[in-house]
Amino acid sequence: MAAVSLSTPKVFGKATASQEPNILKFSILNSAWKRGTTNQFRRMYVRPVAAAPDRISGKVEESIKKAQETCSDDPVSGECAAAWDEVEELSAAASHARDRKKESDALEEFCKDNPETEECRTYDN
């Protein structure tokens, strides 16, 4: 059974296996011919896709720093364990958020709820 499904080309950076931390890319419409105008506000800022993971990523980083501080005072205390436990919890949440973002494709999401619309038609020939 052959099915054709269209999906939007993924413009934003895919979650590659790069070691580089998630640097969010803003894409600004490079309309050079419009620069002369006073319309500064017409420049489009595309919101970064990884909005939620970003908020968690920040937390992960913070929590690691806090844990390192807490543990430098007393490495065997309950506070130290609790701090690293928090790091673990946040890392897990961040990884889930990344997986969810990786999976969600705007067109697929839409078609899940509205399979009868034009865009979501599949053809079996």
Place this chain on the structure above:
Amino acid sequence: MAVCTVYTAQSLNSIPTPPKTHLGFNQKQVIFYTNTKRKSPNSKRSVTEISCSADKTVVIGLAADSGCGKSTFMRRLTSVFGGAAEPPKGGNPDSNTLISDTTTVICLDDYHSLDRTGRKEKGVTALDPRANNFDLMYEQVKAIKDGVAVDKPIYNHVSGLLDPPELIKPPKILVIEGLHPMYDARVRDLLDFSIYLDISNEVKFAWKIQRDMAERGHSLESIKASIEARKPDFDAYIDPQKQYADVVIEVLPTQQIPDDNEGKVLRVRLIMKEGVKYFNPVYLFDEGSTIDWIPCGRKLTCSYPGIKFAYSPDAFYGNEVSVLEMDGQFDRLDELIYVESHLSNISTKFYGEITQQMLKHSDFPGSSNGTGLFQTIVGLKIRDLFEQIVAARAAAPMAASKA
């Protein structure tokens, strides 16, 4: 299938009130009133009350480390039953619950009694039983098992706070996953089946490196420190649950590749307790004997490092168990189907069902090694267990009515 019981009472002007505890989602009560003598002042009313309740929910416990979203296992399990499990629509977006047609998966982190700040103040990890409300866990799981919907709290992993509760309606199968499903004895008794996912330290380290190295702020040292700091609590509170589990899936580094530290090729052991009701352990060739099997040879060509199976009876924490072990990875479809055709007691409904399930989710982690294979097998075993329980319940009232 619903079990209905009929109550008939003749009472003078008294209307029976429905029992308070039974007002739940799956229970329907129909009350018939008939008036026998209308005009006499002491008219007798004969009241017939029919109370129907759907089958009691089957409860499965899954224990494993770190957060919820043993989602790979959950997705494989719900896929065996049919349908995809999704977070409840329209509710809290940070809810940990997954719902499909037949199954509901509850994350036990929702029963934390202390939120993140609370735990920090007390210097207690989430692994510590003091951070969890076992009384509430027991009450609510019992209620769901009896067919009563509950308002379950939500633990928000992002904010670290306890959010307002969400309504959980009793499903056919309830899976409770988390750190302590078998810790409390009362909850343990409610479980119809329990699974423990035991990841060895080396593999855990390798997986966490893969997961966290892309994260800003993490380094090899921080990952190591995190695992080390949690180890004492883990060994004291989580690990002992192994002995209560009906099935333990143990993940170890491979023995096929010397000095492998990538954690990609794995040795996975399926430790199945003997004598569990409705559960027949999987075996190779001859039940109760010791078998070592390398399927790769003349009939099947495998690529490096190949596949190695072992099966043997054993003792585990004082219980009699059967252990099925796989070391290596699958590269091709025919390897999978070849292996499947030689396993016995796998509770498939048709030839090739395991292979079909593995292929369906070939993008899931573990699809090419024993983790995916054994998770799929356990999923099929749970389906078999569920069907047996339902059949047994259906047979019981029929036998009672015949008597």
